[in-house]
Amino acid sequence: MDLTDILITLAKIVIVFGIVLFTVAELVYTERKISAWIQNRIGPNRVGWRGLLQPYADVIKLLLKEDIVPVAANRFIHTLAPIISIVVAMSTLAVVPFAGASFTLFDREITLVIADVNIGILYILALTSMGVYGLTLSGWSSNNKYSLLGGLRSSAQMISYELAMGLSVIGVVMVAGSLQLTKIVEHQSGWMWNMVLQPVGFITFVVASFAETNRAPFDLPEAEPELVGGYHTEYSSFKFALFFLAEYANMITASAVITTLYLGGWQVPYLELLNLPVWANVIAQLLAFVLKVAFMLFVFQWVRWTVPRFRYDQLMDLGWKVMLPIALANVVVTAAVLLLM
Amino acid sequence: MSSTTVNKYELTFWEKLYVPEILKGMKLTLEQMFRKKETRQYPEEKWVPPASFRGAPVLVQEENGVERCVACGLCSRVCPALAIEVQAAETSDEKERFPALFEINMLRCIFCGFCEEVCPEEAIVMSQTYEMAFTKYEDAIFNKERLLTPVEQLRPRLEYLRAHR
Numbered sequence: 001m002d003l004t005d006i007l008i009t010l011a012k013i014v015i016v017f018g019i020v021l022f023t024v025a026e027l028v029y030t031e032r033k034i035s036a037w038i039q040n041r042i043g044p045n046r047v048g049w050r051g052l053l054q055p056y057a058d059v060i061k062l063l064l065k066e067d068i069v070p071v072a073a074n075r076f077i078h079t080l081a082p083i084i085s086i087v088v089a090m091s092t093l094a095v096v097p098f099a100g101a102s103f104t105l106f107d108r109e110i111t112l113v114i115a116d117v118n119i120g121i122l123y124i125l126a127l128t129s130m131g132v133y134g135l136t137l138s139g140w141s142s143n144n145k146y147s148l149l150g151g152l153r154s155s156a157q158m159i160s161y162e163l164a165m166g167l168s169v170i171g172v173v174m175v176a177g178s179l180q181l182t183k184i185v186e187h188q189s190g191w192m193w194n195m196v197l198q199p200v201g202f203i204t205f206v207v208a209s210f211a212e213t214n215r216a217p218f219d220l221p222e223a224e225p226e227l228v229g230g231y232h233t234e235y236s237s238f239k240f241a242l243f244f245l246a247e248y249a250n251m252i253t254a255s256a257v258i259t260t261l262y263l264g265g266w267q268v269p270y271l272e273l274l275n276l277p278v279w280a281n282v283i284a285q286l287l288a289f290v291l292k293v294a295f296m297l298f299v300f301q302w303v304r305w306t307v308p309r310f311r312y313d314q315l316m317d318l319g320w321k322v323m324l325p326i327a328l329a330n331v332v333v334t335a336a337v338l339l340l341m
Numbered sequence: 342m343s344s345t346t347v348n349k350y351e352l353t354f355w356e357k358l359y360v361p362e363i364l365k366g367m368k369l370t371l372e373q374m375f376r377k378k379e380t381r382q383y384p385e386e387k388w389v390p391p392a393s394f395r396g397a398p399v400l401v402q403e404e405n406g407v408e409r410c411v412a413c414g415l416c417s418r419v420c421p422a423l424a425i426e427v428q429a430a431e432t433s434d435e436k437e438r439f440p441a442l443f444e445i446n447m448l449r450c451i452f453c454g455f456c457e458e459v460c461p462e463e464a465i466v467m468s469q470t471y472e473m474a475f476t477k478y479e480d481a482i483f484n485k486e487r488l489l490t491p492v493e494q495l496r497p498r499l500e501y502l503r504a505h506r
Contacts, residue, residue: 042378
Protein backbone atom coordinates (compact mmCIF):
# COMPACT_ATOMS: atom_id res chain seq x y z
CA MET A 1 0.00 0.00 0.00
CA ASP A 2 1.80 3.10 -1.18
CA LEU A 3 0.78 6.55 -2.36
CA THR A 4 -0.33 5.39 -5.80
CA ASP A 5 -2.73 2.86 -4.30
CA ILE A 6 -4.21 5.53 -2.10
CA LEU A 7 -4.58 7.86 -5.08
CA ILE A 8 -6.26 5.14 -7.12
CA THR A 9 -8.71 4.44 -4.30
CA LEU A 10 -9.38 8.14 -3.91
CA ALA A 11 -10.05 8.45 -7.63
CA LYS A 12 -12.51 5.54 -7.41
CA ILE A 13 -14.26 7.18 -4.47
CA VAL A 14 -14.59 10.49 -6.29
CA ILE A 15 -15.93 8.81 -9.43
CA VAL A 16 -18.47 6.72 -7.53
CA PHE A 17 -19.50 9.72 -5.44
CA GLY A 18 -20.02 11.82 -8.54
CA ILE A 19 -22.02 9.10 -10.24
CA VAL A 20 -24.22 8.67 -7.18
CA LEU A 21 -24.88 12.42 -6.93
CA PHE A 22 -25.73 12.60 -10.61
CA THR A 23 -27.96 9.55 -10.36
CA VAL A 24 -29.79 11.03 -7.37
CA ALA A 25 -30.59 14.15 -9.38
CA GLU A 26 -31.87 12.11 -12.29
CA LEU A 27 -33.77 9.79 -9.94
CA VAL A 28 -35.80 12.72 -8.70
CA TYR A 29 -36.61 13.38 -12.34
CA THR A 30 -37.50 9.76 -13.16
CA GLU A 31 -39.55 9.53 -9.97
CA ARG A 32 -41.66 12.44 -11.08
CA LYS A 33 -41.86 11.18 -14.65
CA ILE A 34 -42.85 7.66 -13.64
CA SER A 35 -45.45 8.91 -11.19
CA ALA A 36 -46.80 11.14 -13.93
CA TRP A 37 -46.98 8.33 -16.47
CA ILE A 38 -48.70 6.01 -14.03
CA GLN A 39 -51.27 8.75 -13.39
CA ASN A 40 -51.70 9.43 -17.13
CA ARG A 41 -49.88 12.74 -16.89
CA ILE A 42 -46.82 14.05 -18.74
CA GLY A 43 -44.66 15.18 -15.84
CA PRO A 44 -41.98 17.87 -15.75
CA ASN A 45 -41.15 19.03 -19.29
CA ARG A 46 -40.32 22.73 -19.01
CA VAL A 47 -36.77 23.07 -17.66
CA GLY A 48 -34.23 21.85 -20.17
CA TRP A 49 -34.81 19.20 -22.82
CA ARG A 50 -37.93 17.29 -21.74
CA GLY A 51 -37.52 18.67 -18.25
CA LEU A 52 -34.20 16.95 -17.66
CA LEU A 53 -32.82 19.98 -15.83
CA GLN A 54 -35.79 20.13 -13.46
CA PRO A 55 -33.96 18.51 -10.49
CA TYR A 56 -31.10 21.01 -10.80
CA ALA A 57 -33.54 23.90 -10.75
CA ASP A 58 -35.14 22.35 -7.67
CA VAL A 59 -31.80 21.95 -5.93
CA ILE A 60 -30.77 25.55 -6.63
CA LYS A 61 -34.09 26.75 -5.30
CA LEU A 62 -33.72 24.55 -2.22
CA LEU A 63 -30.22 25.80 -1.42
CA LEU A 64 -31.33 29.44 -1.67
CA LYS A 65 -33.86 28.92 1.12
CA GLU A 66 -33.29 30.02 4.67
CA ASP A 67 -31.78 27.39 6.95
CA ILE A 68 -34.10 27.32 9.95
CA VAL A 69 -33.29 25.68 13.27
CA PRO A 70 -36.15 25.77 15.80
CA VAL A 71 -35.35 27.70 19.00
CA ALA A 72 -36.21 24.71 21.18
CA ALA A 73 -34.20 22.27 19.09
CA ASN A 74 -30.93 20.72 20.15
CA ARG A 75 -28.69 22.57 17.75
CA PHE A 76 -25.79 20.13 17.70
CA ILE A 77 -27.81 16.97 17.16
CA HIS A 78 -30.15 18.77 14.77
CA THR A 79 -27.11 19.44 12.57
CA LEU A 80 -25.52 16.05 13.15
CA ALA A 81 -28.56 13.98 12.11
CA PRO A 82 -28.57 14.76 8.36
CA ILE A 83 -24.80 14.25 8.29
CA ILE A 84 -25.19 10.74 9.75
CA SER A 85 -27.90 9.96 7.19
CA ILE A 86 -25.83 11.03 4.22
CA VAL A 87 -22.58 9.43 5.40
CA VAL A 88 -24.30 6.09 5.90
CA ALA A 89 -26.11 6.29 2.58
CA MET A 90 -22.95 7.14 0.68
CA SER A 91 -20.44 4.79 2.30
CA THR A 92 -22.32 1.54 1.74
CA LEU A 93 -21.37 1.50 -1.92
CA ALA A 94 -17.71 1.14 -0.96
CA VAL A 95 -17.84 -2.66 -0.88
CA VAL A 96 -20.07 -3.24 -3.90
CA PRO A 97 -18.18 -4.69 -6.88
CA PHE A 98 -19.09 -2.91 -10.12
CA ALA A 99 -17.32 -5.33 -12.47
CA GLY A 100 -15.42 -8.56 -12.05
CA ALA A 101 -12.69 -8.21 -14.65
CA SER A 102 -9.77 -5.98 -13.75
CA PHE A 103 -7.60 -3.93 -16.10
CA THR A 104 -4.05 -2.65 -15.92
CA LEU A 105 -3.26 1.04 -15.74
CA PHE A 106 0.15 2.54 -14.81
CA ASP A 107 1.49 -1.04 -14.25
CA ARG A 108 -1.13 -1.65 -11.62
CA GLU A 109 -4.10 -3.95 -11.60
CA ILE A 110 -7.22 -1.92 -11.05
CA THR A 111 -10.28 -3.74 -9.75
CA LEU A 112 -13.67 -2.15 -10.05
CA VAL A 113 -14.52 -2.17 -6.38
CA ILE A 114 -13.48 0.49 -3.89
CA ALA A 115 -12.75 -1.81 -0.95
CA ASP A 116 -12.88 -5.55 -1.43
CA VAL A 117 -13.20 -6.39 2.27
CA ASN A 118 -13.84 -9.98 3.31
CA ILE A 119 -16.77 -9.05 5.56
CA GLY A 120 -18.62 -7.07 2.88
CA ILE A 121 -22.15 -8.07 3.88
CA LEU A 122 -21.51 -7.47 7.58
CA TYR A 123 -20.24 -3.99 6.70
CA ILE A 124 -23.39 -3.25 4.71
CA LEU A 125 -25.71 -4.52 7.44
CA ALA A 126 -23.81 -2.59 10.10
CA LEU A 127 -23.92 0.66 8.13
CA THR A 128 -27.58 0.41 7.20
CA SER A 129 -28.37 -0.11 10.89
CA MET A 130 -26.51 3.12 11.59
CA GLY A 131 -28.90 4.89 9.22
CA VAL A 132 -31.67 4.66 11.79
CA TYR A 133 -29.73 7.05 14.04
CA GLY A 134 -29.96 9.81 11.47
CA LEU A 135 -33.74 9.60 11.35
CA THR A 136 -34.34 9.02 15.06
CA LEU A 137 -31.98 11.78 16.18
CA SER A 138 -33.43 14.24 13.70
CA GLY A 139 -36.91 13.42 14.98
CA TRP A 140 -35.89 13.82 18.61
CA SER A 141 -33.69 16.90 18.29
CA SER A 142 -36.32 18.91 16.38
CA ASN A 143 -38.41 19.11 19.56
CA ASN A 144 -41.59 18.67 17.57
CA LYS A 145 -44.12 15.97 18.36
CA TYR A 146 -44.67 14.99 14.76
CA SER A 147 -40.96 14.76 14.10
CA LEU A 148 -40.54 12.67 17.22
CA LEU A 149 -43.33 10.31 16.16
CA GLY A 150 -41.74 10.00 12.73
CA GLY A 151 -38.35 9.30 14.27
CA LEU A 152 -39.77 6.68 16.64
CA ARG A 153 -41.64 5.00 13.82
CA SER A 154 -38.52 4.86 11.73
CA SER A 155 -36.49 3.28 14.52
CA ALA A 156 -39.17 0.67 15.25
CA GLN A 157 -39.62 -0.08 11.57
CA MET A 158 -35.96 -0.31 10.67
CA ILE A 159 -35.10 -2.51 13.63
CA SER A 160 -37.98 -4.88 12.85
CA TYR A 161 -37.10 -5.21 9.22
CA GLU A 162 -33.37 -5.50 9.79
CA LEU A 163 -33.96 -8.93 11.30
CA ALA A 164 -35.71 -10.23 8.21
CA MET A 165 -33.08 -8.59 6.03
CA GLY A 166 -30.18 -10.14 7.91
CA LEU A 167 -31.80 -13.56 7.93
CA SER A 168 -32.46 -13.51 4.19
CA VAL A 169 -28.84 -12.54 3.61
CA ILE A 170 -27.74 -15.58 5.61
CA GLY A 171 -29.27 -17.79 2.92
CA VAL A 172 -27.08 -16.11 0.31
CA VAL A 173 -24.02 -16.36 2.52
CA MET A 174 -24.60 -20.08 3.03
CA VAL A 175 -24.96 -20.70 -0.69
CA ALA A 176 -21.86 -18.70 -1.59
CA GLY A 177 -19.85 -19.74 1.45
CA SER A 178 -18.41 -16.28 1.92
CA LEU A 179 -19.25 -12.84 3.28
CA GLN A 180 -17.14 -11.19 0.61
CA LEU A 181 -19.28 -9.54 -2.04
CA THR A 182 -16.88 -10.28 -4.91
CA LYS A 183 -16.97 -14.00 -4.01
CA ILE A 184 -20.75 -13.93 -3.78
CA VAL A 185 -21.00 -12.42 -7.25
CA GLU A 186 -18.46 -14.87 -8.68
CA HIS A 187 -20.53 -17.69 -7.28
CA GLN A 188 -23.55 -16.52 -9.29
CA SER A 189 -21.95 -17.24 -12.68
CA GLY A 190 -24.11 -18.01 -15.68
CA TRP A 191 -27.75 -18.18 -14.73
CA MET A 192 -27.10 -19.37 -11.18
CA TRP A 193 -28.25 -16.07 -9.79
CA ASN A 194 -29.31 -16.11 -6.17
CA MET A 195 -32.71 -14.89 -7.31
CA VAL A 196 -33.16 -18.36 -8.82
CA LEU A 197 -31.49 -20.26 -5.98
CA GLN A 198 -33.13 -18.25 -3.20
CA PRO A 199 -36.52 -17.01 -4.47
CA VAL A 200 -38.04 -16.69 -1.00
CA GLY A 201 -34.95 -14.95 0.37
CA PHE A 202 -35.04 -12.63 -2.64
CA ILE A 203 -38.60 -11.52 -1.94
CA THR A 204 -38.02 -11.04 1.79
CA PHE A 205 -34.81 -9.14 1.12
CA VAL A 206 -36.45 -6.84 -1.42
CA VAL A 207 -39.38 -6.13 0.88
CA ALA A 208 -37.01 -5.49 3.78
CA SER A 209 -34.96 -3.14 1.58
CA PHE A 210 -38.10 -1.16 0.83
CA ALA A 211 -38.68 -0.83 4.56
CA GLU A 212 -35.03 -0.01 5.25
CA THR A 213 -34.98 2.80 2.70
CA ASN A 214 -38.27 4.19 4.03
CA ARG A 215 -39.84 3.96 0.62
CA ALA A 216 -43.54 3.48 -0.01
CA PRO A 217 -45.37 1.33 0.96
CA PHE A 218 -43.23 1.56 4.08
CA ASP A 219 -42.78 5.34 4.20
CA LEU A 220 -44.42 5.70 7.61
CA PRO A 221 -41.63 7.83 9.11
CA GLU A 222 -42.57 10.62 6.74
CA ALA A 223 -46.26 9.87 6.32
CA GLU A 224 -47.40 13.27 5.08
CA PRO A 225 -51.12 13.03 5.88
CA GLU A 226 -50.62 12.29 9.56
CA LEU A 227 -47.13 13.50 10.51
CA VAL A 228 -46.72 16.70 8.45
CA GLY A 229 -43.30 15.71 7.09
CA GLY A 230 -42.26 13.20 9.73
CA TYR A 231 -38.70 13.37 10.97
CA HIS A 232 -37.67 16.15 8.56
CA THR A 233 -40.55 18.53 9.34
CA GLU A 234 -38.23 21.03 11.04
CA TYR A 235 -35.53 20.91 8.39
CA SER A 236 -35.05 23.32 5.55
CA SER A 237 -32.54 24.32 2.93
CA PHE A 238 -29.27 22.41 2.90
CA LYS A 239 -30.10 20.03 5.74
CA PHE A 240 -33.36 19.06 4.11
CA ALA A 241 -31.48 18.59 0.85
CA LEU A 242 -29.13 16.22 2.67
CA PHE A 243 -32.06 14.11 3.90
CA PHE A 244 -33.51 14.10 0.42
CA LEU A 245 -30.15 13.10 -1.01
CA ALA A 246 -29.78 10.39 1.61
CA GLU A 247 -33.18 8.93 0.79
CA TYR A 248 -32.37 8.60 -2.88
CA ALA A 249 -28.78 7.54 -2.26
CA ASN A 250 -30.17 4.83 0.01
CA MET A 251 -32.35 3.70 -2.84
CA ILE A 252 -29.33 3.44 -5.14
CA THR A 253 -27.39 1.56 -2.48
CA ALA A 254 -30.27 -0.81 -1.84
CA SER A 255 -30.63 -1.47 -5.57
CA ALA A 256 -26.89 -2.06 -5.88
CA VAL A 257 -26.92 -4.47 -2.94
CA ILE A 258 -29.96 -6.34 -4.26
CA THR A 259 -28.24 -6.60 -7.64
CA THR A 260 -25.04 -7.85 -6.06
CA LEU A 261 -26.64 -10.37 -3.76
CA TYR A 262 -29.51 -11.70 -5.86
CA LEU A 263 -29.35 -10.54 -9.48
CA GLY A 264 -25.83 -11.78 -10.13
CA GLY A 265 -24.09 -8.41 -9.79
CA TRP A 266 -21.96 -7.79 -12.87
CA GLN A 267 -22.48 -11.31 -14.21
CA VAL A 268 -23.50 -11.53 -17.85
CA PRO A 269 -24.54 -15.09 -18.72
CA TYR A 270 -22.36 -16.77 -21.40
CA LEU A 271 -20.08 -13.73 -21.70
CA GLU A 272 -16.97 -15.93 -21.36
CA LEU A 273 -17.96 -17.86 -24.50
CA LEU A 274 -17.46 -14.77 -26.64
CA ASN A 275 -13.73 -14.50 -25.79
CA LEU A 276 -13.81 -10.72 -25.68
CA PRO A 277 -10.75 -8.59 -24.91
CA VAL A 278 -10.37 -7.39 -21.34
CA TRP A 279 -11.65 -3.87 -21.89
CA ALA A 280 -14.79 -5.16 -23.60
CA ASN A 281 -15.35 -7.53 -20.70
CA VAL A 282 -15.06 -4.69 -18.21
CA ILE A 283 -17.49 -2.54 -20.19
CA ALA A 284 -19.99 -5.36 -20.65
CA GLN A 285 -19.91 -6.18 -16.95
CA LEU A 286 -20.22 -2.54 -15.92
CA LEU A 287 -23.12 -2.14 -18.31
CA ALA A 288 -24.82 -5.25 -16.96
CA PHE A 289 -24.42 -3.95 -13.41
CA VAL A 290 -25.75 -0.51 -14.28
CA LEU A 291 -28.72 -1.94 -16.17
CA LYS A 292 -29.64 -4.26 -13.31
CA VAL A 293 -29.38 -1.43 -10.80
CA ALA A 294 -31.46 0.81 -13.08
CA PHE A 295 -34.10 -1.90 -13.30
CA MET A 296 -34.21 -2.23 -9.51
CA LEU A 297 -34.51 1.55 -9.18
CA PHE A 298 -37.41 1.47 -11.60
CA VAL A 299 -39.04 -1.27 -9.52
CA PHE A 300 -38.59 0.86 -6.40
CA GLN A 301 -40.42 3.76 -8.02
CA TRP A 302 -42.96 1.55 -9.72
CA VAL A 303 -43.93 -0.02 -6.40
CA ARG A 304 -44.09 3.37 -4.73
CA TRP A 305 -46.74 4.59 -7.14
CA THR A 306 -48.67 1.32 -7.02
CA VAL A 307 -49.00 0.23 -3.41
CA PRO A 308 -50.61 2.48 -0.80
CA ARG A 309 -48.95 3.01 2.59
CA PHE A 310 -49.34 0.35 5.25
CA ARG A 311 -51.04 1.09 8.53
CA TYR A 312 -48.62 0.98 11.45
CA ASP A 313 -50.00 -2.25 12.97
CA GLN A 314 -50.02 -3.90 9.54
CA LEU A 315 -46.39 -2.91 9.15
CA MET A 316 -45.42 -4.49 12.45
CA ASP A 317 -47.57 -7.57 11.77
CA LEU A 318 -45.89 -8.04 8.41
CA GLY A 319 -42.44 -7.54 9.87
CA TRP A 320 -42.67 -9.82 12.89
CA LYS A 321 -45.38 -12.36 12.04
CA VAL A 322 -44.74 -12.87 8.34
CA MET A 323 -41.30 -11.73 7.23
CA LEU A 324 -39.33 -13.04 10.19
CA PRO A 325 -40.79 -16.59 10.14
CA ILE A 326 -40.43 -16.81 6.36
CA ALA A 327 -36.82 -15.64 6.49
CA LEU A 328 -36.07 -18.10 9.31
CA ALA A 329 -37.71 -20.96 7.43
CA ASN A 330 -35.67 -19.99 4.37
CA VAL A 331 -32.47 -20.28 6.38
CA VAL A 332 -33.47 -23.72 7.71
CA VAL A 333 -34.49 -25.04 4.30
CA THR A 334 -31.32 -23.70 2.67
CA ALA A 335 -29.19 -25.29 5.36
CA ALA A 336 -30.99 -28.64 5.00
CA VAL A 337 -30.61 -28.63 1.21
CA LEU A 338 -26.93 -27.72 1.46
CA LEU A 339 -26.37 -30.54 3.96
CA LEU A 340 -28.12 -33.11 1.81
CA MET A 341 -26.30 -32.09 -1.37
CA MET B 342 -77.80 1.56 21.06
CA SER B 343 -78.51 0.22 17.63
CA SER B 344 -75.76 -1.40 15.71
CA THR B 345 -75.15 -2.64 12.22
CA THR B 346 -73.05 -5.54 11.17
CA VAL B 347 -70.76 -5.06 8.25
CA ASN B 348 -69.94 -8.13 6.24
CA LYS B 349 -66.19 -8.25 6.13
CA TYR B 350 -64.71 -9.44 2.87
CA GLU B 351 -62.80 -12.62 3.56
CA LEU B 352 -59.48 -12.80 1.73
CA THR B 353 -58.61 -15.96 -0.14
CA PHE B 354 -55.33 -17.75 0.42
CA TRP B 355 -53.69 -16.16 -2.63
CA GLU B 356 -54.84 -12.70 -1.59
CA LYS B 357 -53.41 -13.22 1.89
CA LEU B 358 -50.02 -13.89 0.33
CA TYR B 359 -49.82 -10.18 -0.67
CA VAL B 360 -47.17 -10.69 -3.33
CA PRO B 361 -49.41 -11.95 -6.18
CA GLU B 362 -51.90 -9.16 -5.50
CA ILE B 363 -49.11 -6.56 -5.48
CA LEU B 364 -47.82 -7.96 -8.77
CA LYS B 365 -51.34 -7.60 -10.17
CA GLY B 366 -51.39 -3.98 -9.06
CA MET B 367 -47.99 -3.40 -10.60
CA LYS B 368 -49.23 -4.85 -13.88
CA LEU B 369 -52.12 -2.38 -13.79
CA THR B 370 -49.89 0.63 -13.17
CA LEU B 371 -47.50 -0.54 -15.88
CA GLU B 372 -50.38 -0.60 -18.35
CA GLN B 373 -51.38 2.90 -17.25
CA MET B 374 -47.91 4.17 -18.13
CA PHE B 375 -48.55 3.60 -21.82
CA ARG B 376 -52.04 5.07 -21.92
CA LYS B 377 -52.90 8.35 -23.58
CA LYS B 378 -51.80 11.30 -21.42
CA GLU B 379 -54.58 13.50 -20.11
CA THR B 380 -52.43 16.59 -19.55
CA ARG B 381 -53.32 19.84 -21.31
CA GLN B 382 -50.19 21.91 -21.90
CA TYR B 383 -51.88 25.00 -20.54
CA PRO B 384 -50.32 28.24 -21.69
CA GLU B 385 -49.78 26.88 -25.21
CA GLU B 386 -52.91 24.78 -25.39
CA LYS B 387 -55.92 26.65 -24.07
CA TRP B 388 -59.23 25.32 -22.96
CA VAL B 389 -62.18 26.67 -24.93
CA PRO B 390 -65.16 26.82 -22.57
CA PRO B 391 -68.64 25.79 -23.73
CA ALA B 392 -71.34 28.44 -24.22
CA SER B 393 -72.78 27.64 -20.81
CA PHE B 394 -69.55 28.83 -19.15
CA ARG B 395 -69.81 31.95 -16.98
CA GLY B 396 -66.58 33.87 -17.47
CA ALA B 397 -65.93 37.56 -16.98
CA PRO B 398 -69.05 39.73 -17.56
CA VAL B 399 -68.78 42.02 -20.60
CA LEU B 400 -70.87 44.65 -22.33
CA VAL B 401 -72.27 43.83 -25.74
CA GLN B 402 -71.13 46.24 -28.47
CA GLU B 403 -73.42 46.50 -31.51
CA GLU B 404 -72.09 46.55 -35.08
CA ASN B 405 -72.29 50.35 -35.14
CA GLY B 406 -69.88 50.50 -32.22
CA VAL B 407 -72.39 51.57 -29.58
CA GLU B 408 -73.12 49.59 -26.45
CA ARG B 409 -76.56 48.04 -26.01
CA CYS B 410 -76.74 49.14 -22.39
CA VAL B 411 -79.44 51.68 -21.53
CA ALA B 412 -78.03 52.31 -18.04
CA CYS B 413 -81.14 51.11 -16.21
CA GLY B 414 -78.92 50.06 -13.30
CA LEU B 415 -80.65 46.71 -12.69
CA CYS B 416 -77.36 44.81 -12.91
CA SER B 417 -75.77 47.10 -10.38
CA ARG B 418 -78.82 46.64 -8.18
CA VAL B 419 -78.91 42.84 -8.38
CA CYS B 420 -75.17 42.30 -8.02
CA PRO B 421 -74.69 40.41 -4.72
CA ALA B 422 -71.04 41.42 -4.52
CA LEU B 423 -71.67 45.10 -5.30
CA ALA B 424 -69.15 44.90 -8.12
CA ILE B 425 -70.93 47.00 -10.73
CA GLU B 426 -71.20 50.78 -10.85
CA VAL B 427 -73.37 52.50 -13.48
CA GLN B 428 -73.91 56.21 -14.06
CA ALA B 429 -76.54 57.08 -16.64
CA ALA B 430 -76.58 59.97 -19.11
CA GLU B 431 -78.91 61.02 -21.89
CA THR B 432 -78.25 60.57 -25.56
CA SER B 433 -79.94 61.64 -28.80
CA ASP B 434 -79.90 57.99 -29.97
CA GLU B 435 -83.06 55.96 -30.18
CA LYS B 436 -82.35 54.29 -26.83
CA GLU B 437 -82.32 57.74 -25.11
CA ARG B 438 -80.05 56.67 -22.23
CA PHE B 439 -76.49 55.34 -22.16
CA PRO B 440 -74.00 54.60 -19.39
CA ALA B 441 -71.60 57.51 -18.97
CA LEU B 442 -69.66 55.35 -16.54
CA PHE B 443 -69.77 51.56 -16.36
CA GLU B 444 -67.28 49.83 -14.10
CA ILE B 445 -67.01 46.26 -12.93
CA ASN B 446 -64.60 45.51 -10.11
CA MET B 447 -63.28 42.09 -11.11
CA LEU B 448 -61.90 41.51 -7.62
CA ARG B 449 -65.44 41.65 -6.25
CA CYS B 450 -67.22 39.81 -9.08
CA ILE B 451 -68.27 36.29 -8.12
CA PHE B 452 -69.33 35.22 -11.65
CA CYS B 453 -72.88 34.43 -10.53
CA GLY B 454 -74.37 35.74 -13.75
CA PHE B 455 -77.26 37.60 -12.05
CA CYS B 456 -76.47 40.78 -14.03
CA GLU B 457 -76.81 38.88 -17.27
CA GLU B 458 -80.04 37.24 -16.09
CA VAL B 459 -81.65 40.50 -15.00
CA CYS B 460 -80.60 42.60 -18.00
CA PRO B 461 -83.67 43.53 -20.10
CA GLU B 462 -81.58 44.43 -23.16
CA GLU B 463 -79.18 41.46 -23.28
CA ALA B 464 -76.53 44.12 -22.92
CA ILE B 465 -74.35 42.47 -20.31
CA VAL B 466 -73.40 38.80 -20.79
CA MET B 467 -70.91 36.41 -19.30
CA SER B 468 -68.04 35.91 -21.73
CA GLN B 469 -65.74 32.92 -22.06
CA THR B 470 -62.76 34.76 -20.58
CA TYR B 471 -61.29 32.93 -17.60
CA GLU B 472 -57.73 34.30 -17.55
CA MET B 473 -57.82 37.23 -15.18
CA ALA B 474 -54.69 37.99 -13.21
CA PHE B 475 -53.79 41.46 -11.98
CA THR B 476 -50.69 42.98 -10.50
CA LYS B 477 -52.44 46.16 -9.31
CA TYR B 478 -55.84 46.85 -7.78
CA GLU B 479 -56.48 49.51 -10.40
CA ASP B 480 -56.01 46.95 -13.18
CA ALA B 481 -58.83 44.88 -11.77
CA ILE B 482 -61.46 47.59 -12.23
CA PHE B 483 -62.70 47.25 -15.80
CA ASN B 484 -64.06 50.43 -17.36
CA LYS B 485 -66.53 50.66 -20.23
CA GLU B 486 -63.88 50.61 -22.97
CA ARG B 487 -62.39 47.45 -21.54
CA LEU B 488 -65.77 45.78 -21.10
CA LEU B 489 -67.12 46.48 -24.57
CA THR B 490 -66.97 43.34 -26.71
CA PRO B 491 -68.21 43.06 -30.33
CA VAL B 492 -71.45 41.16 -30.59
CA GLU B 493 -70.02 38.56 -33.03
CA GLN B 494 -67.69 37.30 -30.36
CA LEU B 495 -70.58 36.77 -27.98
CA ARG B 496 -72.83 34.98 -30.47
CA PRO B 497 -72.60 31.50 -28.83
CA ARG B 498 -73.47 32.85 -25.41
CA LEU B 499 -76.40 34.93 -26.71
CA GLU B 500 -77.77 31.91 -28.57
CA TYR B 501 -77.36 29.79 -25.47
CA LEU B 502 -79.23 32.38 -23.40
CA ARG B 503 -82.11 32.50 -25.87
CA ALA B 504 -82.32 28.72 -26.00
CA HIS B 505 -82.56 28.45 -22.24
CA ARG B 506 -84.69 31.41 -21.39
